[in-house]
Amino acid sequence: MTFDLDPAMTWFVIAGVIIVVIAAFLVGARFGSRRALDRLHRYSRTHAPADAEVDPTARYRAALIVNRTKANAENIISTARAVCRFEGWDPPLIFETSPSDSGEGVAEQALEAEVDVVIVAGGDGTIRAVASVLTGTSTPMGIVPIGTGNVLARNLDIVLDKPEWALRIALWGHNRAVDVGTARLSRDGDRNVFMVMTGLGFDAEVMAKTTADAKSKLGWLAYLEAGSRTLVGRPSHVKITYDEDYRVSARVRSVIGGNCGKLQGGIQLLPEAVIDDGLLDVLVVSPKNLGQWVGVAASIIGRKTTKGLHTDIRKCRTVVIESRETLDVQLDGDPAGTTRYLAMAILPGAINVKVPTTEQRREIRAEAWPV
Ligand SMILES: [Mg+2]
Structure with a gap:
């Protein structure tokens, strides 16, 4: 099958298509949501040649600060890696607390790495240490409660016994500015x-x-x-x-x-x-x-x-x-x-903490419903 267009018309169609593509790109870049932009970055990143300069902020990235002394700390690390991969985030930066650093030092490192959220897997003690660094910054704190009391998590309705859900809340939850x-x-x-x-x-x-x-x-x-x-x-x-x-x-x-x-x-x-x-x-x-x-x-x-x-x-x-x-x-x-x-x-309102969105609350309830 052949198309019988005269050359002038062909050039006109090609130019039209190019203009529409450029206009769509500019409008998208100007008015698009951060997620839409990120999808674009992600696409260009996965399709870019290996030696091309890659924008490191193209995808969301979390830091996970783990209190190793808690029972299922090891599980939390592998769950966090899996949840981040599943949710389209970069692999999380993993930090561990130690006898000489209850969380402040690693929280400073997480801030320097300019992550989108600092997730604490620990009890109220580790949360307090990390919060002391995040207070007054715009970086939100996510919570995976694996402590003894988990009192802050209880007060913010963060699920206690479902680490994968706590992680999802930490990634996609709502930023709530709370007092310190x-x-x-x-x-x-x-x-x-x-x-x-x-x-x-x-x-x-x-x-x-x-x-x-x-x-x-x-x-x-x-x-x-x-x-x-x-x-x-x-x-x-x-x-x-x-x-x-x-x-x-x-x-x-x-x-x-x-x-x-x-x-x-x-x-x-x-x-x-x-x-x-x-x-x-x-x-x-x-x-x-x-x-x-x-x-x-x-x-x-x-x-x-x-x-x-x-x-x-x-x-x-x-x-x-x-x-x-x-x-x-x-x-x-x-x-x-x-x-x-x-x-x-x-x-x-000195710190932003990730809390479940209405949608997440509904999904968590639906998942807990006996079948
Ligand atoms: Mg009060």
Whole structure:
């Protein structure tokens, strides 16, 4: 079959096609979504000659920071590689925490590599270390909860027992700007960050007494075991200053500042704490004997939002606690030494955390549905 076009017409058609292709490319480049552009980059990358200069930012890339001491850390690494490949991301950069680096150093390296998301596979301790580096940056943090309590993951509705889903949330989830808590253990001391809760007194003593061995064998029940050994003790004299102007003197067992309030087993320690309201919820626990602890337990189980039996919750932007005695401190469940001074504040919306989208929540529910 032959086409009988005169040469002028042929050139006109060819020129028309070229103009349409160039125009489509320019419009796509100008108005196209990042994903569409990435597809284009990906295409040009896979079809480029081997020695051509390749744009390293062409595909999304994640960094995975793994706490190796957790039981299924090895599994998480291979799952992350598989999920990234399946989702069309570059292979993840894998970093591991170590006794000398609980996460800060590797998080710095991940930031320098300009990854699109830094995923933490660990517990609240590792998350806190990584969050201290990501706070104030635009790089979001993804969470694969493999710790003992996984309290932050619980508060952000990140699935606990499905690492592949947690990874998908970390890749394609919604960026939620949440608050970061800060704690100083002396007037001119360094600023520590926390995502969940910082506590002074009883709760910190429990954390200090809970061994890593007990945590791996008993899970979060280890805290209860250590708690039962710590219940009997003397209250401490403290001065608490809320928002620099409201002062209280009290004898307390514990003062806890929380960014979010949901604990294991459905316990709402701070029932009205909201992770992105720019406020700190401060719980003061002040039982004087074992009997009064029953009142404390009742107040917590009954989700008292202000004054309970030997408990008191207040919202504030800053709080300073000065103690007559030296007390234990914990930051997100990790013992942080002892102090007589603790100042806490909130950095509103200072970190982006990947949380499930509505679509992902629906898919996770559908997958869990028995068939
Ligand atoms: Mg809050």
